[in-house]
Amino acid sequence: EAEVAQSPRYKITEKSQAVAFWCDPISGHATLYWYRQILGQGPELLVQFQDESVVDDSQLPKDRFSAERLKGVDSTLKIQPAELGDSAMYLCASSRAPITSTDTQYFGPGTRLTVL
């Protein structure tokens, strides 16, 4: 069964350093999402891509976060500089269809970020 791949699984960094996370969606999935999950909360959408284009980045803290999906396949989420409050699980998800409200999103295993 195809899965969403993410790396690294765990990342420890010091504040003010730069970090990057990578996601490879299920093959053929046009839509890719990055979510952040703080302990004790549900995941919150950071950014949504349709192929290589950003569809929604309204919740992305653009002063320090950036995301790209240059060839419309895999994606990178970057934080620079990292802050203590960025410690969280970063989840990537993908879905098959273009913008639609009735398709299932499949999640990767996530990257656990700890900022010291």
Add this chain to the structure above:
Amino acid sequence: DQQVKQNSPSLSVQEGRISILNCDYTNSMFDYFLWYKKYPAEGPTFLISISSIKDKNEDGRFTVFLNKSAKHLSLHIVPSQPGDSAVYFCAASGGGGADGLTFGKGTHLIIQP
């Protein structure tokens, strides 16, 4: 302002009995609802979904019920098994035209032997 609410942080159920997890939403634009199961240090795993044109969807031991007038949905697990112990998230999409999911805070289901 939470648009998806799971008011029970935890639920304990005896093995073999029915588990009922509840979820309320406030955004009338939501038209697709999903339940995910999550183990610690793993990503959410899709369980079951329901479109707003239906009021029930069943898949094996899992059934989701949707009451649109009450803006309420529930997940029933029958019979409950030890492997069902996990955090369950209710999620919704459709609000505003984008299909990013809005999640509740989750309910920790504990199945007791």
